[in-house]
Amino acid sequence: MNDKIYRADLSTLKAWIEDVPENLNSLGGRGLTSAVVASEVEPLCHPLGKNNKLVFAPGLLSGTTAANTGRLSAGGKSPLTKGIKESNSGGTSAQLFARAGIKALIIEGLPENKNEYYGIRIRKDSIEIEKTHLWGKGNFETIEALSKGNEKCGVISIGVAGEMKMAAANISVKDPQGKIRSLGRGGLGAVMGSKHIKYVVVEPSENDQVHVEDPVKFKEAAKKFAKALMAHPVSGEGLPTYGTNILTNVLHEAGGLPTRNFSSGNFEGHDKISGETMHDLIEERGGKVKHGCHAGCVIQCSQVYNDKDGNYLTSGFEYETIWATGANCGISDLDSLAYADNLMDDIGIDTIETGAAVAVAMEAGVLEFGDSKGFVKIVEQDIKNGTPLGRIIGAGAEVTGKVFGVTRVPVVKGQALPAYDPRAVKGIGITYATSPMGADHTAGYSVTSNILSVGGFIDPLKKEGQIELSRNLQIATASLDTAGLCIFTAFAILDNAEAMEAIVDMLNAKSGSSITGDDVMSLGASVLKMEREFNKRAGFNEKDDRLPEFFSLEKCPPHNVIWDFTDEEIDSFWNF
Amino acid sequence: MKIRVKLFAQFRKNRFKEKEIEVSEDTSVSDILKLLEIDEKEAGIIFVNGRHFENKPVLENGDQVSIFPVVGGG
CATH class of the missing domain: 1.10.569.10 (Aldehyde Ferredoxin Oxidoreductase Protein, subunit A, domain 2)
Incomplete structure (x- = not known):
C-alpha cells in the first residue's frame, strides 16, 4: 500500500488524491511539511494570500503501535514570523491520517466567494470540500457537532481567532476525550481562516492500518522503546506525577x-x-x-x-x-x-x-x-x-x-x-535566537542540560557549551518531529542509547530501509537547513537571529545577568 | 550555622516544604541529603542559592538549598 498526498484547492473548490513524489517518500511530520512549504510556497507571498499553503502530515511512525508517536505536524508560511512554520500536536488525527494512508493534506488557494465557508472531509481514498454552517462557532461546539454519530472521527479546527485571521490564532486537534490539543505557535490558524476552512474531518474506515514491512522486528523495537521511556525517571515518573x-x-x-x-x-x-x-x-x-x-x-x-x-x-x-x-x-x-x-x-x-x-x-x-x-x-x-x-x-x-x-x-x-x-538559561537563548521558527523552546530544549541535569550539565549562566548544546538538540528535535515522536521522549533518548537504537530499528522495520543513527541525525540537520533556506529566500538574514536589545541592557534578577553572546558566536551555530 | 532547605514534589511527603535547619560548619550538600534521608540518585536537581550545587559543594551560613527529584517538562 502506497501512501498518497491529498490536496484541496480552494480557488477552484476541487480536491484530489495524488502520488507522493520520490523526494518526499522518506519524510513525514515536520520534515515533510517543511519540504512541501520549501518547494511549493513562494517565500515572499503574503501568509494570508492565495499563494500560501497549509500542510498537515503525520510523523513517519504515527499510526503504528509504537509508544508516543501520535504527533501531527502543520506547516506553512507564518503570519506571525513571516518565515517558515512547523507546529506539532497530539490528538487523534495523526494516527487516523497515517492509518488511512494519508501522507499529507495540502490546502491551497483562496475561495472566490467571500461569504462561503468550508470544511474538508477525508477518509481512505476520498477527499471532499463541503460547505459549513459552523463558521462563527467555538472549537468545542465545532468538535461536538462534527463528532455527533461519528465519535471516532478526527477533527482539526479553528476557533473565531483563526476566522478573524489573528496572527496568534492556533489550530485545534481533537483529543481522545473530545477535548483539544493545539498546533499552537506561529498563527497557522489564521492561514486556515484565510482559506475559509473551518475544519478538517478525518473519518476512520474499517481495516485502516499502517503498513509495516517487518512486523516482528517492529514489535521488538517498539517494546524496547516503551521500556526505555518507562525506565527514565522523567518520562516514567516525574512527568506523569506532576x-x-x-x-x-x-x-x-x-x-x-x-x-x-x-x-x-x-x-x-x-x-x-x-x-x-x-x-x-x-x-x-x-x-x-x-x-x-x-x-x-x-x-x-x-x-x-x-x-x-x-x-x-x-x-x-x-x-x-x-x-x-x-x-x-x-x-x-x-x-x-x-x-x-x-x-x-x-x-x-x-x-x-x-x-x-x-x-x-x-x-x-x-x-x-x-x-x-x-x-x-x-x-x-x-x-x-x-x-x-x-x-x-x-x-x-x-x-x-x-x-x-x-x-x-x-x-x-x-x-x-x-x-x-534567556539571560539566566543561556542555552535556550541560543535556540530562541537561531531557530527558523522564531523563539520556540521546543525547537531545541537546552533547559534539559542547563536546568534539569538531563543529558549532562552545562551551567546556565555561562556561555561555554551552549551553542553546541542548542545545535545538537535542534538537529535531534527536527528528526524527532519528522518521526512523529513526542518531544518528551528526548529525556530517555539523551540518557539511554537504547532508546535511539529502538527508534532507528522501528524506522527500518516499518519501511524496509537500512538507515543508521547517523542518517537520522543527518535528516534532522537537512530539515533545519531547508527551513533556514526558505527564510533566507523570504528576506531573513543573520541579523534576524538576535534577541531583543533589552536582554543585553537590563540585568535579570536574582542572578543579575545579561545576554552577552556576540554576533559571531551566535552565527557560529550554523557551522554544520 | 543556619541553612534554609526547600523541598519539592514528592520529597515533601513526610518531610516538609521549607525549613531553616541548624547544622555544623563545613556541612556539604551531601550531608544535607543524608540528614533528610534522600538518596543522591533520586535528587535530580539541587540548587544552592539558585545555582547548580556543584558551584558550591560546601555550605555557608544563610545559604538556601532547593532539592527536586528528577523532573522535566516544557
Whole structure:
C-alpha cells in the first residue's frame, strides 16, 4: 500500500488524491511539511494570500503501535514570523491520517466567494470540500457537532481567532476525550481562516492500518522503546506525577522564571501556581492527575483540572500556559488561569503569544500586572469579539509593543519567547535566537542540560557549551518531529542509547530501509537547513537571529545577568 | 550555622516544604541529603542559592538549598 498526498484547492473548490513524489517518500511530520512549504510556497507571498499553503502530515511512525508517536505536524508560511512554520500536536488525527494512508493534506488557494465557508472531509481514498454552517462557532461546539454519530472521527479546527485571521490564532486537534490539543505557535490558524476552512474531518474506515514491512522486528523495537521511556525517571515518573507544571518551582528556584514581562527571574506568587499546588488541587477536586494527549502515550504528562465544586474547568493545562498567563502577567490565581485556558482553547488562540502580548500591554499600563479579571476580560470579550484591543493582542506581542510604545518586547522573528529567561538559561537563548521558527523552546530544549541535569550539565549562566548544546538538540528535535515522536521522549533518548537504537530499528522495520543513527541525525540537520533556506529566500538574514536589545541592557534578577553572546558566536551555530 | 532547605514534589511527603535547619560548619550538600534521608540518585536537581550545587559543594551560613527529584517538562 502506497501512501498518497491529498490536496484541496480552494480557488477552484476541487480536491484530489495524488502520488507522493520520490523526494518526499522518506519524510513525514515536520520534515515533510517543511519540504512541501520549501518547494511549493513562494517565500515572499503574503501568509494570508492565495499563494500560501497549509500542510498537515503525520510523523513517519504515527499510526503504528509504537509508544508516543501520535504527533501531527502543520506547516506553512507564518503570519506571525513571516518565515517558515512547523507546529506539532497530539490528538487523534495523526494516527487516523497515517492509518488511512494519508501522507499529507495540502490546502491551497483562496475561495472566490467571500461569504462561503468550508470544511474538508477525508477518509481512505476520498477527499471532499463541503460547505459549513459552523463558521462563527467555538472549537468545542465545532468538535461536538462534527463528532455527533461519528465519535471516532478526527477533527482539526479553528476557533473565531483563526476566522478573524489573528496572527496568534492556533489550530485545534481533537483529543481522545473530545477535548483539544493545539498546533499552537506561529498563527497557522489564521492561514486556515484565510482559506475559509473551518475544519478538517478525518473519518476512520474499517481495516485502516499502517503498513509495516517487518512486523516482528517492529514489535521488538517498539517494546524496547516503551521500556526505555518507562525506565527514565522523567518520562516514567516525574512527568506523569506532576506534569509539565513542576517547572514553575524549578525555574523560580533557578532564577529563570520570566516574571512581569521579563523584568525578573523570580515570581513571589510561584507557589500558588506551582505543579505541586496544582497536583494537590486536582486530587482534592476529583480531577485527573495523569492524562495522555493521544492513544499509545505511556508518559501521560497531561491532566484534567476541575473547579472548586468539582466541575470540569480545563485539561492540558501546561507549564507554558500557566507561566505565560501567570508569572509573566504577575497573576497567581490558578483557577482564573484555568478558566482563561479553556476559553483560549475554545477561541483558538496560542496561550503563549496571548500571555506575552497581555504582559506587554500591562507594561504599557493598559491594565495592571496581576489583574486576573482584566486578563479574562481581554480573552472573553476583546479577543473573542474582535474589538480593537482584542485584535491588537491577537496580533501578538510584537504588534502590541508597537501599538503601545513598549521597548521591552520579548520576541524573536516576531514570535514571543516562552517560559525561560534567556539571560539566566543561556542555552535556550541560543535556540530562541537561531531557530527558523522564531523563539520556540521546543525547537531545541537546552533547559534539559542547563536546568534539569538531563543529558549532562552545562551551567546556565555561562556561555561555554551552549551553542553546541542548542545545535545538537535542534538537529535531534527536527528528526524527532519528522518521526512523529513526542518531544518528551528526548529525556530517555539523551540518557539511554537504547532508546535511539529502538527508534532507528522501528524506522527500518516499518519501511524496509537500512538507515543508521547517523542518517537520522543527518535528516534532522537537512530539515533545519531547508527551513533556514526558505527564510533566507523570504528576506531573513543573520541579523534576524538576535534577541531583543533589552536582554543585553537590563540585568535579570536574582542572578543579575545579561545576554552577552556576540554576533559571531551566535552565527557560529550554523557551522554544520 | 543556619541553612534554609526547600523541598519539592514528592520529597515533601513526610518531610516538609521549607525549613531553616541548624547544622555544623563545613556541612556539604551531601550531608544535607543524608540528614533528610534522600538518596543522591533520586535528587535530580539541587540548587544552592539558585545555582547548580556543584558551584558550591560546601555550605555557608544563610545559604538556601532547593532539592527536586528528577523532573522535566516544557
